[in-house]
Amino acid sequence: MTKIMIVDDETDLREMLNLMLHKEGFETATAENGDDFLNKIDEFQPDLITLDVMMPGLTTREILEKLKEKKTKPKIILLTVVRYSEEEKQKLYQRGIVDYVTKPFELDHLIHTIHKYVLLSPAS
Amino acid sequence: MEELKVVQVNYWKEIRKEINKTMESLHGLVLLTHNSIEFSDLIDFLNNLRRNQQTTILYISLINSYSHIKQTLQTHPLASKKLYVVDCVSGFLLELQDTVDCVYRRPPPNLEEMKNLIMKNIQWSNPNIIIVDSISQFINFTVPTEEELHNLYAFLRSIKEDALGITRDTIILVYDDRMGSMKKLPTMFTDTIMKLEIIKEKPEWKD
Numbered sequence A: 001m002t003k004i005m006i007v008d009d010e011t012d013l014r015e016m017l018n019l020m021l022h023k024e025g026f027e028t029a030t031a032e033n034g035d036d037f038l039n040k041i042d043e044f045q046p047d048l049i050t051l052d053v054m055m056p057g058l059t060t061r062e063i064l065e066k067l068k069e070k071k072t073k074p075k076i077i078l079l080t081v082v083r084y085s086e087e088e089k090q091k092l093y094q095r096g097i098v099d100y101v102t103k104p105f106e107l108d109h110l111i112h113t114i115h116k117y118v119l120l121s122p123a124s
Numbered sequence B: 001m002e003e004l005k006v007v008q009v010n011y012w013k014e015i016r017k018e019i020n021k022t023m024e025s026l027h028g029l030v031l032l033t034h035n036s037i038e039f040s041d042l043i044d045f046l047n048n049l050r051r052n053q054q055t056t057i058l059y060i061s062l063i064n065s066y067s068h069i070k071q072t073l074q075t076h077p078l079a080s081k082k083l084y085v086v087d088c089v090s091g092f093l094l095e096l097q098d099t100v101d102c103v104y105r106r107p108p109p110n111l112e113e114m115k116n117l118i119m120k121n122i123q124w125s126n127p128n129i130i131i132v133d134s135i136s137q138f139i140n141f142t143v144p145t146e147e148e149l150h151n152l153y154a155f156l157r158s159i160k161e162d163a164l165g166i167t168r169d170t171i172i173l174v175y176d177d178r179m180g181s182m183k184k185l186p187t188m189f190t191d192t193i194m195k196l197e198i199i200k201e202k203p204e205w206k207d
Helices: A011-023 A034-044 A060-067 A086-094 A107-118 B016-024 B039-047 B066-075 B111-125 B146-162
Strands: A003-007 A027-031 A048-052 A075-080 A097-102 B028-034 B055-061 B081-087 B102-104 B129-133 B170-176 B192-196
Touching: A003 A011, A003 A034, A011 A027, A011 A107, A027 A034, A034 A048, A034 A060, A048 A107, A075 A107, A086 A097, A086 B066, A097 A107, B028 B146, B039 B066, B055 B066, B055 B111, B066 B081, B081 B111, B111 B129, B111 B146
Parallel strands: A003 A027, A003 A048, A048 A075, A075 A097, B028 B170, B028 B192, B055 B081, B055 B129, B081 B102, B129 B170
Antiparallel strands: none
């Protein structure tokens, strides 16, 4: 089954996404910040993560840097309120980010985006 | 039928006929609410503000990256205004160096720290107008807690006393109201509360 990890410091959003993605048929896990995510990633081995850009603690840049040391290399969808330029988006794609979704978002839009990247993964 | 209780009555005035007068005289502490506008829409708003006057603006961004701002300014120039930016968002993802008109800082975790950020950055930019975009990260006027309101009023009073001056006469706090109706308007300490509503539709293509 395709595994998705939700990394977000907003408890309500994290739990809601966890519930909805589980109902969609994904195996899910959550992390509440960068450290929590890095501690859990190699044990859970997600295929894809949704990563909130602005969390307390480690910055996203630091998380992506430390992720290089991990065995698991998930696809990353950023969840963000920020509007980036085209040039910045290109730089993000070079760092392993496959897509980004602007907050607040429609759940259907996020699920549609996730399916673009895990559509072909085997489901049990 | 379930009986509903009125919790707030807000009056809004359409000011199209007096927009020039309103925008020329806009000063003090301003709350600018909007329905998820783009940065280009904010430029249009600013271009209506003090037309033909040389004005310096300090824009504290928790929404738009400096790179996005520069990209937008290429197609939507800011007339007769000098813009300085405190970019609180790009540093999360990219390693960047400060420039003459932009500094990269971490986003303030609360309004008290936001005040400190404003005070530190008015030194180098010496603005006439300060814009904070946005305060939506700190408060939701649909369901504000007592603590959030208390912190907001402390912030408003504090920046009004310490950040406003003779030449630095306007602070615009931007608020995105997409999270719901504004049940609590911060009428205390604010001089003006405006709503900017931009309605967009896909164009109808004709043969």
